[in-house]
Amino acid sequence: MTDTPQKISDNDKKEEPTRRDFLYLTAASMGAVAVGSIAWPLVNQMSPAKDTLALATTEVDIAPVEVGQAITVMWRGAPVFIRHRTDEEIMKARSVKLADLRDPQTDEERVQKEKWLVMTGICTHLGCVPLGQKPSDPKGDYNGWFCPCHGSHYDTSGRIRKGPAPTNLVIPPYEFTGDTVVKIG
Amino acid sequence: MASGPREKFDNNVIEWVDSRLPIFTMLQKEYGVFPTPKNFNYFWNFGAILMIMLGIMIITGITLAMHYTANANLAFDSVERIMRDVNYGWLLRYIHANGASFFFIAVYIHIFRGLYYGSYKQPRELLWMFGVTIFLLMMATAFMGYVLPWGQMSFWGAQVITSFFSAIPLVGEEITVWLRGGFSIDNATLTRFFALHYLMPFVIAAVVALHVWALHVTGSNNPLGIDVKTKQDTLPFNPYYTIKDSFGVLVFMLFYVGFVFFAPNVLGHADNYIPANPLVTPAHIVPEWYFLPFYAILRAFTFGVNLPILIGLAITAFAMKPFFSNKTKEEINLKTVGITFAIAGIFFLIGYFSQYQLESGETMILGGSFISAAFIDAKLCGVLAMFGSIAILFVLPFMDKHPVRSARFRPWFRIATLLLVLDFFVLMVCGAKPAEGFWVPLSQVAMLYYMGYFIIGIPFLSKFEPVLDLPDSIHQAVTQGKTKKSVKKKA
Numbered sequence: 001m002t003d004t005p006q007k008i009s010d011n012d013k014k015e016e017p018t019r020r021d022f023l024y025l026t027a028a029s030m031g032a033v034a035v036g037s038i039a040w041p042l043v044n045q046m047s048p049a050k051d052t053l054a055l056a057t058t059e060v061d062i063a064p065v066e067v068g069q070a071i072t073v074m075w076r077g078a079p080v081f082i083r084h085r086t087d088e089e090i091m092k093a094r095s096v097k098l099a100d101l102r103d104p105q106t107d108e109e110r111v112q113k114e115k116w117l118v119m120t121g122i123c124t125h126l127g128c129v130p131l132g133q134k135p136s137d138p139k140g141d142y143n144g145w146f147c148p149c150h151g152s153h154y155d156t157s158g159r160i161r162k163g164p165a166p167t168n169l170v171i172p173p174y175e176f177t178g179d180t181v182v183k184i185g
Numbered sequence: 186m187a188s189g190p191r192e193k194f195d196n197n198v199i200e201w202v203d204s205r206l207p208i209f210t211m212l213q214k215e216y217g218v219f220p221t222p223k224n225f226n227y228f229w230n231f232g233a234i235l236m237i238m239l240g241i242m243i244i245t246g247i248t249l250a251m252h253y254t255a256n257a258n259l260a261f262d263s264v265e266r267i268m269r270d271v272n273y274g275w276l277l278r279y280i281h282a283n284g285a286s287f288f289f290i291a292v293y294i295h296i297f298r299g300l301y302y303g304s305y306k307q308p309r310e311l312l313w314m315f316g317v318t319i320f321l322l323m324m325a326t327a328f329m330g331y332v333l334p335w336g337q338m339s340f341w342g343a344q345v346i347t348s349f350f351s352a353i354p355l356v357g358e359e360i361t362v363w364l365r366g367g368f369s370i371d372n373a374t375l376t377r378f379f380a381l382h383y384l385m386p387f388v389i390a391a392v393v394a395l396h397v398w399a400l401h402v403t404g405s406n407n408p409l410g411i412d413v414k415t416k417q418d419t420l421p422f423n424p425y426y427t428i429k430d431s432f433g434v435l436v437f438m439l440f441y442v443g444f445v446f447f448a449p450n451v452l453g454h455a456d457n458y459i460p461a462n463p464l465v466t467p468a469h470i471v472p473e474w475y476f477l478p479f480y481a482i483l484r485a486f487t488f489g490v491n492l493p494i495l496i497g498l499a500i501t502a503f504a505m506k507p508f509f510s511n512k513t514k515e516e517i518n519l520k521t522v523g524i525t526f527a528i529a530g531i532f533f534l535i536g537y538f539s540q541y542q543l544e545s546g547e548t549m550i551l552g553g554s555f556i557s558a559a560f561i562d563a564k565l566c567g568v569l570a571m572f573g574s575i576a577i578l579f580v581l582p583f584m585d586k587h588p589v590r591s592a593r594f595r596p597w598f599r600i601a602t603l604l605l606v607l608d609f610f611v612l613m614v615c616g617a618k619p620a621e622g623f624w625v626p627l628s629q630v631a632m633l634y635y636m637g638y639f640i641i642g643i644p645f646l647s648k649f650e651p652v653l654d655l656p657d658s659i660h661q662a663v664t665q666g667k668t669k670k671s672v673k674k675k676a
């Protein structure tokens with residue numbers, strides 16, 4: 001560990017790679033592979049487990065939901081809002097200019113059947129459940145939903161109109177498996 | 186640690202151990218004769234208080250864990266069982282729950298002490314940074330602990346805080362799902378939080394060891410902020426400060442025990458005695474009181490960064506440049522700086538009000554949505570500012586170049602810092618109130634002062650605050666009663 005041999009080996013390196021350099025590199029890269037292959041399981045174990053992923057669909061009978069009413073169902077541990085919209089609500093949702101929207105989307109893009117609005121009931125700000133499902137709830141300035149946590153207002157299409165949330169309420173994947181049966185997920 | 190020549194101990198057993206592992210020599214050196222400035226005030230008690238609090242949290246935590254069940258269906262009931270059936274379970278839980286609050290009271294006073302007396306400055310920068318690390322770890326630990334009883338506030342607090350990560354562009358959603366271990370806060374989230382809540386206090390203990398080690402290299406700062414020069418300036422730690430610390434700990438405990446026995450739920454939220462319900466958000470979600478100032482900073486961002494604000498930020502950076510350079514105070518033209526700031530301010534106002542207009546749908550006088558629309562949205566700004574407000578403490582030692590440590594001899598810094606304390610309380614109140622009406626602009630002003638103190642105030646004072654004459658030594662100041670700022674301006 002004196003100065004001189006250090007210098008000599010430095011010079012060696014510059015001139016041509018030795019067998020020893022090759023061994024160092026291969027050993028180091030095998031080490032990196034080994035560390036990586038054990039690190040990944042340690043990180044990935046925290047992602048949703050298979051049984052969590054398997055709970056990914058819910059079927060709901062929406063026949064009993066009258067015009068103007070809404071129900072909340074659980075899908076993947078989170079609430080999904082299903083609203084049977086009135087004609088007035090549909091009209092309101094469709095008469096908005098796209099330029100007035102923070103996250104521009106037409107109402108047509110957000111529904112499969114215009115009477116039924118299906119969306120995840122999680123505020124896109126920090127994840128509270130917005131109010132507006134019950135007739136007695138405050139519905140916000142746009143007569144849709146109102147998130148009490150930090151004051152986000154959503155319209156009758158679940159689009160963000162005012163407040164801190166950046167995007168519209170999310171539309172989950174769903175399909176009508178019968179006239180009045182929705183499969184979410 | 187302690188090696189080299191060693192003095193023999195009279196007691197045979199102690200001597201037998203010490204000659205093999207010089208642990209008693211070390212204790213004697215670091216806590217017995219350790220030379221400590223003789224002018225400490227009561228602010229210097231909080232380090233010892235924090236050590237005791239950490240011990241109390243670990244002991245009550247481990248005993249609670251013997252009865253607690255980390256399962257989404259059972260957790261709430263297991264905590265109720267601790268309260269009703271487990272022998273002295275109520276006591277252990279109240280000591281632990283109120284302990285978190287008192288831990289934070291102590292740490293905030295401790296941090297204030299460091300700020301006010303300039304303890305973060307050379308040569309104690311690393312010591313300070315370990316301290317900030319401990320503070321961050323404490324926040325993470327307390328947050329995860331609060332989730333464990335699985336009441337409404339536990340659940341929705343976890344929901345809101347893990348949602349911070351969804352603000353990260355592109356991968357935010359994936360990271361949030363990974364953190365939660367599912368598509369919502371559920372059993373997987375609870376079990377990992379329990380595992381980490383159990384682990385982190387021991388990590389804290391390890392960082393505390395580094396913190397104290399670094400302290401014993403530089404020695405303590407003191408209320409005068411001047412270096413220890415001779416033996417006359419110090420006292421041996423034992424018995425002088427062992428006694429004073431014990432007294433301080435006891436007084437602190439009096440308040441703590443008062444809460445545990447007479448007001449155990451005052452610092453908590455009644456909603457947390459309602460079992461978690463993923464379908465109903467409590468009407469008014471608020472974090473624990475010790476997180477409120479940071480929560481207020483998060484919510485102060487009802488606006489994002491748009492073009493005018495970006496330009497304003499660039500101009501601010503330009504105006505601040507001379508303060509971070511080697512320029513002396515004479516070389517900086519304050520008039521130019523002032524005008525540059527005024528221009529930046531105009532851009533900020535345009536950016537702020539144009540977004541406000543876009544939001545409220547009023548007529549646009551300030552150009553179309555291209556100019557006013559935010560490209561870094563309010564949510565991301567809020568999250569960045571909240572983390573930034575703590576991260577900035579890490580770089581504080583490198584931003585403050587003023588040669589004087591203690592606020593006693595820095596009249597301008599003193600006022601700015603006392604205002605910061607006031608500001609912290611204003612933020613705390615704002616964080617507890619609903620984000621509407623008058624509270625929104627108030628929290629925005631308070632947030633601006635907090636940020637401005639560090640980003641503009643500290644570098645400005647570094648250059649422009651006059652350097653006063655300091656006492657020659659601690660001993661001289663103490664014996665002549667010159668501990669307050671009685672000093673004239675340096676010639």
Ligand code: HEM
Nearest residue numbers: 242243246247249250253282285327330331333334383386
């Ligand atoms: C840095 C130290 C610690 C802090 C700041 C802290 C903080 C907290 C907080 C705020 C709670 C919620 C109290 C409530 O409202 O019920 C809690 C609960 C809990 N903590 Fe800790 N804790 C610490 C150390 C520990 C340790 C070392 C353990 C050991 C395993 C532990 C085990 C528990 C358990 C089992 C609960 C759930 C029971 C309950 O809610 O009272 N804690 N902790």
Ligand code: FES
Nearest residue numbers: 123125126147150
């Ligand atoms: S979570 Fe809905 S507004 Fe913040």
